Amino acid sequence: MSVPVALPAARAWSTADPYATALRSGRGPLFLHRSDGWLLPLDIERWCAEPDMADRSVLSACQGPTLDIGCGPGRLVSALAGQGLPALGIDVSPEAVRRTRAAGGTALLRSVFEPLPREGRWRTALLIDGNIGIGGDPVALLTRVRRVLHPLGRLITESAPCGIADDLDEHSEVRLHDGVGAHGVTFPWARVGPAALNRHAAAAGWVREAAWTMEGRRFVRLRARRSAAR
Incomplete structure (x- = not known):
């Protein structure tokens, strides 16, 4: 997937009124709604709360300047700032950027597929809370992130x-839905289990360094394969 193709999908979040409404209130319900009627609940309350134990396991693994891709309301960015670690959140939702800044974090209204500050110099990047699904093409996303990071990031x-x-390796068209009637525009999204994530990461030039599970959530830390690093 070329970068321009991914931009309209990313911008879909910025026009999804149910998402902005949920962020303003700090609570759901909010779902990803597939055309066949399937609904995936989104954990707005957790996203708007303080970092939990699983989040803290991620925060403890961050080193150096950190980029949080799809930062949402900014709980991780603001926590990193509180630890004195340089951190930037990016999100395509104006409400997400506003909340991140209000919480003491630094955030830009930006898609990961657009030019970013410090490209090639970030030491850590985060794709948390399902954000591996951004754009509906994990290989394209992981390839882009590798280029944003420092070669040793x-x-x-x-x-x-x-x-x-x-x-699990699911690619579908979804929209945001509040469970009542309000919904946003349709955009591509992906969901992957750990085995599928490993395959996509290898295809995009990554090597798995570590993996862990905390509070029912599954994480992996990747580094660029030497032959793929700039």
């Missing part, structure tokens, strides 16, 4: 939670 990402098949 690390990516920490999260796969589908425990209880979901390891080999």
Whole structure:
């Protein structure tokens, strides 16, 4: 997937009124809604709360300047700032950027597929809370993130939670829905289990360094394969 193709999908979040409404209130319900009627609940309350134990395991693995891709309301960015670690959140939702800044974090209204500050110099990047699904093409996303990071940088990402098949590799068109009637525009999204994530990471030039599970959530830390690093 070329970068321009991914931009309209990313911008879909900025026009999804149910998402902005949920962020303003700090609570759901909010779902990803597939055309066949399937609904995936989104954990707005957790995203708007203080970092939990699983989040803290991610924060402890961050080293150096850190880029949080799809930062949402900014709980991780603001926590990193509180630890004195340089951190930037990017999100395509104006409300997410506003909340991140209000919480004491630094954030830009930006897609990961657009030019970013400090490209090639970030030491850690985060794709948490399902953000491996951005754009609906994990290989394209992981390839882009590798180019954003320093050649010796690390990516920490999260796969589908425990209880979901390891080999889940789903690519679909979804929209945001509040469970009542309000909904946003349709955009591509992906969900992957850890086995599928490993395959996509290898295809995009990554090597797995570590993996862990905390509070039912599954994480992996990746580094660029030497032959793929700039």
